[in-house]
Amino acid sequence: MHDHTPPRRRLLTRSSWPEARHVADVLRTETVGGALLLVGAVLALVWANSPWAESYTRLSDWVPWPGGARWHLDLSLATWAADGLLAIFFFVVGLELKREFVAGDLRDPRRAALPVVAALGGMALPALIYVAVVLTAGGDGLRGWAIPTATDIAFALAVLAVISSHLPQGLRAFLLTLAVVDDLFAITIIAVFYTADFHPLPLLVALAPIGLFAWLVQRGRAWWWALIPLALVTWALVHASGVHATVAGVLLGFTVPVLARRRGSATPDGDSGHRPAGGDSGHGGLAAHLEHRWRPVSAGVAVPVFALFAAGVTLRGTDLGALLADPVVIAIVAGLVLGKSIGIFGSTYLLARFTRAQLDEDITWPDLLGIALLAGVGFTVSLLIGDLAFGAGSIADDRVKAAVLIGSVISAGLAAAVLVRRNAAYRRVALREQVDADGDGVPDVFQEPGRD
Template identity: 55%
Template sequence: MPPTPSRSRRLLGRLSLPERMQVAEALRTETVGGILLLASAVVALVWANLWPHTYESVRGFTVGPAAPLHLDLTLETWAKDGLLTVFFFVAGIELKRELTVGDLRDRWAAALPVVAALCGMAAPALVYTAVNLGGGGDPAGWAIPTATDIAFALGVLAVVSTHLPSALRAFLLTLAVVDDLGAILVIAVFYTSAIKLWALLAAFAGLVVFFLLHRRRVHGWYLYVPLGLVVWALMHESGVHATVAGVAMGLMLRCTPDKGEQHSPAERIVHRVRPLSAGFAVPVFALFAAGVAVSPGALREVVTGAAPLGVVLGLLLGKSVGVFGGTWLTARFTRAELDPSLKWADLYALATLSGIGFTVSLLISELAFPGDPELAARAKAAVLVGSLLCALLACVLLRLRNRHYRQLWEEEERDEDGDGIPDVYQNDPRSGAPEAPPE
């Protein structure tokens, strides 16, 4: 009898050319946004510690109409509930695109980042809960260390000039997108208190109208932008976190072009909105959220208080163990093999990098302790400390392999015939690139 063919599959192999180009475009914008995010965080820390009264007065400045939907909000709240909606809108589009036309439309390809993201959310929550149950802390902040900030992570990669292969960057990007969706579900389910049913039903009706207009191929930003603002305002009034509206509308956009269309609506919109999200919305949110007191006493509370210590250990240990463990278990039980150009140490370094939980972690810090601003501030300081430790450790681990990464990157980029298609994709039926003409 002929031998039974092996059913092993390869983890983190080379991306198809269309997917690689899509990921490259997203990463360029997110990397620039990550550098701006780092700068905003530094400005916030300096501002809040040198001129705290000015910082608090600006952050607490109220603007907006009071009636009929109580939108007289502070600048901090506008950044948290308004600008982050743009961030989650882009995350919703990215997830929809990956699952419908991207590499994740294959269930096997989707399983790896989804399992890694779920394990990367569960493990930090368990670490935080264990620390707080044993130390008499507040368990309400269990979700703080569960988030991954892709912009911050890419900003770190840009600063240290790490030539990470596109497959690893795509894995990190998709992991963060799934993580963002999980975070918004956690916020909607666990950090929503009183709900105004009429506003929630009205927001849902607005989403139905949005979906029907889009399904019937009705065009015109002048229809969708006002409708989106109304849906956002109603969601905000309902008591459900307003960013849920952004994710919902992002998931509704069509990702496949109709006949005669060069690009789908999702592609066109995300191309325009992603720079706004990465270059303005997230950095401005960081400016108003990252300003926490940094002093010897505050840092001492981070490592002695149960809640902040749980955040730090959740990010530093929980994230790396969860993401790496989820990836390894997926390979173990599906008989998958890691791509020969990579090692499991590369995955662990990437898992450590995923412990940078800045934007959404800061958001959840405020939602978890609404009645205790001092504890919320300590949790934010813990997010900064944990993210910094993860960044430093990941940089060390990645730099140890950077020479190998550079070789892989140069191979991916080599285009000796100058036709705009990297040579590794020539005549590769999996690449989606046109075949070179015969000589």
């Protein structure tokens, strides 16, 4: 008798070799960016609590263009960092999302299901925990329900690189993809729930520069003197509409083609025969070219500067007992530490329990628990949502910043406790993955039967 039972599908399997190289490149850049982000956050905390705290406040509140009120651009430096520089970060996120859906693991619905389900679980449960805690305490602060739902890509990847260097590539790719999907939902939340004073006319007018930007990039034109002005006009119009201006970055990122054009067609450099490095499908398009150019700006400048102005929580004279007893603070910390880890781990377990999917043979459930805990490192988007929910510079906003920092540190510490122990167990696996017996430049493990 033949067994016609379909084989069980593996969760968190190793990606293809091109995808593995892409993840490695992103990890290298985001690790540096995460370290700079950490430096910016620590500098902000030290400066805001030093005898020179007043200079930090003055710098944050300084308006470089007071005459910009007509165009809604009379913004402080801190607001420019959150609304302006962070748009670069979201442009790169948009490129990454487009790449994942067109040429990455998310193009395969079977592979896309896991990070999407995990991301949804890792966002829904923190929001529910936040709402439950706040309602139990009287209901004040419900507007901040989305604060603990976000995972910070740069920070989480940086922590992962520091505490563990030998984890299976499937786990690293899972964290990256999860964080990317998480950002997509977070952007949607910002656009839908945190847009005040909506003005549809500027948003409709913004379709013109977006369309022209899309037309140029679809033709393979990466003329900076044309694309950057179009991006700035788009940003200004989206900002004037009342929608958070960082959404402009995502919209522009989505217009950029991922796949390389046919031979003889125009390329990002305007030459008919030249292509960006990386000729494999999905890695040689204009999206790869622009991501290569702008990811260092995002990770090395935009996000660290945002952290410098966003993380300056003044604790001088603060009643720490009252801070830690604040329902909003408790809700955020619980959402990041418990909600994220339980939501991601639980949704992945349920997917394996009620479908024919199971973990890859090289990965254990404790490994996944460590990654789920690490996803509780929320910083950039969490702080941004806190600003939008309670108003930048308010007392509630300062407490939100403190809560995000506390929750992120606890999550990183718990993740380190799990992953550092697991790291040693994978050293033998790492040695195996480096073997290239046939000398073709591709590790043999990526050429095993059943691999992409």
